[in-house]
Amino acid sequence: xxxxxxxxxxxIHIAEPDKTAGxxxxxxxxxxxxxxxxxxASVFVGLEGYAEISNARPLDITVxxxxxxxxxxxxILAEMVDTxxxxxxxxxxxxxxxxx
Amino acid sequence: xxNQGPAKKVTIYxxxxxxxxxxxxxxxxxxxxxxxxxxxxxATRAFAGFGVHQMLHTPKVEALAxxxxxxxxxxxxxxxxxxxxxxxxxxxxxxxxxxxxxxxIKNARKSSKPExxxxxxxxxxxxxxxxxxxxxxxxxxxxxxxxxxxxxxxxLEVSGATVFRGILGYGAxxxxxxxxxxxxxxxxxxxxxxxxxxxxxxxxxxxxxxxLEDGLIVISDVEIVRLVRSPKILEEPDAPSTxx
Numbered sequence: 001x002x003x004x005x006x007x008x009x010x011x012i013h014i015a016e017p018d019k020t021a022g023x024x025x026x027x028x029x030x031x032x033x034x035x036x037x038x039x040x041a042s043v044f045v046g047l048e049g050y051a052e053i054s055n056a057r058p059l060d061i062t063v064x065x066x067x068x069x070x071x072x073x074x075x076i077l078a079e080m081v082d083t084x085x086x087x088x089x090x091x092x093x094x095x096x097x098x099x100x
Numbered sequence: 101x102x103n104q105g106p107a108k109k110v111t112i113y114x115x116x117x118x119x120x121x122x123x124x125x126x127x128x129x130x131x132x133x134x135x136x137x138x139x140x141x142x143a144t145r146a147f148a149g150f151g152v153h154q155m156l157h158t159p160k161v162e163a164l165a166x167x168x169x170x171x172x173x174x175x176x177x178x179x180x181x182x183x184x185x186x187x188x189x190x191x192x193x194x195x196x197x198x199x200x201x202x203x204x205i206k207n208a209r210k211s212s213k214p215e216x217x218x219x220x221x222x223x224x225x226x227x228x229x230x231x232x233x234x235x236x237x238x239x240x241x242x243x244x245x246x247x248x249x250x251x252x253x254x255x256l257e258v259s260g261a262t263v264f265r266g267i268l269g270y271g272a273x274x275x276x277x278x279x280x281x282x283x284x285x286x287x288x289x290x291x292x293x294x295x296x297x298x299x300x301x302x303x304x305x306x307x308x309x310x311x312l313e314d315g316l317i318v319i320s321d322v323e324i325v326r327l328v329r330s331p332k333i334l335e336e337p338d339a340p341s342t343x344x
Contacts, residue, residue: 009318042269043267096313
């Protein structure tokens with residue numbers, strides 16, 4: 001059994017056509033996470049959904065990292081996300097790494 | 101009802117023509133086990149064999165063909181086996197009784213009637229959410245890893261699992277998970293999401309951990325607001341039966 005570490009899970013709920021500086025917002029968020037050396041980020045598409053005005057497909061970006069890194073990331077992403085929702089929850093992570 | 105997990109297996113060897121109170125002993129044994137509510141028992145006739153009397157019972161010699169060995173086997177909880185063993189000991193006056201530890205993997209029972217449908221009811225409670233982040237191309241013994249994980253979870257009787265495929269991502273391996281039109285192979289992010297009690301999630305965690313080569317397992321506390329079917333409808337008079 002590997003030791004579990006305390007972590008935070010950040011989920012950003014946006015819509016597929018959301019843009020920032022002309023580029024798709026989800027791509028910009030993933031690029032920003034990489035730039036900030038966040039452990040990982042995955043983008044999932046919903047089949048259907050609704051929010052304020054848009055009827056576009058909902059996207060869910062999930063980011064898992066240490067509480068410090070997530071706390072560092074939140075204000076930066078908050079600047080980028082105009083309409084959308086960010087939620088944070090605490091978690092325990094078990095990281096399994098490939099043997100070299 | 102016999103559940104998944106440790107159990108006892110009892111094997112009894114008797115002779116086909118052994119008697120117990122003027123009845124065939126193997127019949128009496130089965131009747132006794134049935135009466136005791138043992139979860140199931142099977143009697144098989146051997147093709148040939150010999151026992152403590154050192155007499156070979158074989159269908160090749162006509163005179164010996166009626167004395168073939170019979171083996172009765174059943175699997176049940178250690179408590180149930182404790183309960184029936186003294187009587188079996190008394191009944192088997194000529195033969196062998198053996199008990200071994202065993203592990204029940206599956207005890208499935210097909211119900212003859214379709215499950216009654218109940219109106220929905222809410223049920224709340226604390227639970228654990230387990231998320232596994234892997235790649236679509238990850239394999240487990242040549243089988244897609246996410247499929248293998250779902251199968252394993254089903255075997256562990258975890259209440260449910262959902263597999264999501266992402267459209268973009270990066271993680272442990274550092275490479276971008278991206279859909280590529282130029283390559284047939286692709287490795288998009290895959291998320292397996294599971295919600296169950298703390299004990300089940302712990303079992304799931306250790307099973308999945310052994311299957312992953314690299315990847316991330318994330319566990320968090322959640323509140324379930326569950327829709328279940330309530331048994332209230334059972335109190336209602338018989339509804340017209342629906343054909344399956």
